[in-house]
Amino acid sequence: MKFCSHCGSDAVTFAIPAGDDRPRHLCGGCGAIHYINPRIIVGVLPYLGDRVLLCKRAIEPRLGLWTLPAGFMENGETSEEGALRESWEEARANIRVDDLYTIYDIPHINQVYLMYRGELTDTNFGPGPESLEVELFHEDEIPWQEIAFPIMSETLELYFMDRQAGHFPLHRGVIQRKL
Amino acid sequence: MKFCSHCGSDAVTFAIPAGDDRPRHLCGGCGAIHYINPRIIVGVLPYLGDRVLLCKRAIEPRLGLWTLPAGFMENGETSEEGALRESWEEARANIRVDDLYTIYDIPHINQVYLMYRGELTDTNFGPGPESLEVELFHEDEIPWQEIAFPIMSETLELYFMDRQAGHFPLHRGVIQRKL
Ligand SMILES: [Zn+2]
Ligand SMILES: [Zn+2]
Numbered sequence: 001m002k003f004c005s006h007c008g009s010d011a012v013t014f015a016i017p018a019g020d021d022r023p024r025h026l027c028g029g030c031g032a033i034h035y036i037n038p039r040i041i042v043g044v045l046p047y048l049g050d051r052v053l054l055c056k057r058a059i060e061p062r063l064g065l066w067t068l069p070a071g072f073m074e075n076g077e078t079s080e081e082g083a084l085r086e087s088w089e090e091a092r093a094n095i096r097v098d099d100l101y102t103i104y105d106i107p108h109i110n111q112v113y114l115m116y117r118g119e120l121t122d123t124n125f126g127p128g129p130e131s132l133e134v135e136l137f138h139e140d141e142i143p144w145q146e147i148a149f150p151i152m153s154e155t156l157e158l159y160f161m162d163r164q165a166g167h168f169p170l171h172r173g174v175i176q177r178k179l
Numbered sequence: 180m181k182f183c184s185h186c187g188s189d190a191v192t193f194a195i196p197a198g199d200d201r202p203r204h205l206c207g208g209c210g211a212i213h214y215i216n217p218r219i220i221v222g223v224l225p226y227l228g229d230r231v232l233l234c235k236r237a238i239e240p241r242l243g244l245w246t247l248p249a250g251f252m253e254n255g256e257t258s259e260e261g262a263l264r265e266s267w268e269e270a271r272a273n274i275r276v277d278d279l280y281t282i283y284d285i286p287h288i289n290q291v292y293l294m295y296r297g298e299l300t301d302t303n304f305g306p307g308p309e310s311l312e313v314e315l316f317h318e319d320e321i322p323w324q325e326i327a328f329p330i331m332s333e334t335l336e337l338y339f340m341d342r343q344a345g346h347f348p349l350h351r352g353v354i355q356r357k358l
Contacts, residue, residue, distance in 0.1 A: 001184045002184065002185060002186075002187070003182055003183060003184050003185070003186065003187035004182060004184070005180045005181065005182050005183070005184040005213075006181060006182070007181075007182065008181070008182035008187050008188075008189060009187075010187060019308075022253065034184075035251070036254060037218045037219065037251055037252060037253065037254065038219055038252050038253075038254055039216045040216065040217055040219060040291060072214070072216055073216060073217050073291075074201065074216065074217075075215060075216065075217055075286075075289040076286055076287070076289065077286055078284035078286050078353050079282075079284050079291060080284070081286075099351075100282065100349070100351055103258075103279065103282075103293075105257035105258050105259070107254075107255055107256055107257050107260075108255070110254040110255065112219060112252075112258060112293075114282075114291075129198075170279070170349050172278075172279055174257050
């Protein structure tokens, strides 16, 4: 933040406000304190029988790699609505949500992922504007070396493990920065 | 947003960008698109034996009403770390987290609550700067008519129900605007 979004002043510093314990963007013009908080990514693990649906990314980052449909949660929607919206936008997928499935904190990039699990209600899926391809994969067909993000690999691994056990408890995890 | 935080221009409009499907704050000066996303509130239901800990709010909104310790998640922390931080800040409470307990979407105010459940590890709690009082309550002592937020009443109700059943599954809910 270079300019105050309230008053337009360029006297914006990054310092600890009185009574606070961490630095914020402070406006020397109008006194505003600008808070920046973690963002929520909502998505779905879509399945049909013993296959799961993946999207090949048409956008950066990780263009050309595979992922589960997911994206930033928007104002005015629930996390489940957001997850279904992203599935439609990225994979034209119609899904009946079973339940929330994984929650991952990724503190070094200030993100929290909420991944649902849901069954495809038809096979009329296909790439939306942010995907190159959309395909169903059996477990032994998953391109494990070409999955875009660790959170997606972990969610897929948990799913195939739970699928053998026949139940799908909520899983929580933390993805730490690679050293 | 009145001024662009990138370039300081006052030519900020609220309109749908090309290729998008909802209005954003757009800068006519530098072309920046400013996204505003939901925020995460993290908190804890702290218990000790058959009592739960509540804080009487020293700040608006709902000053003087009772709540579970909770607040905005900060960048750089996990949701569990944030929940423990808020418990310390508001109630000087030391807690050993059992698990994530309730997740509530509140779409009309663009918030998602992640409430953990955890046992107090000692009784050295007391009001932090944002609380007037901090107290342990048996179920029949809870001031139900003076709970600050519906999300907190619902989490407390679920807890006392689950406590009778002896297990504490994750609960999801949506709080809609009162008509
Ligand atoms: Zn200002
Ligand atoms: Zn600008």
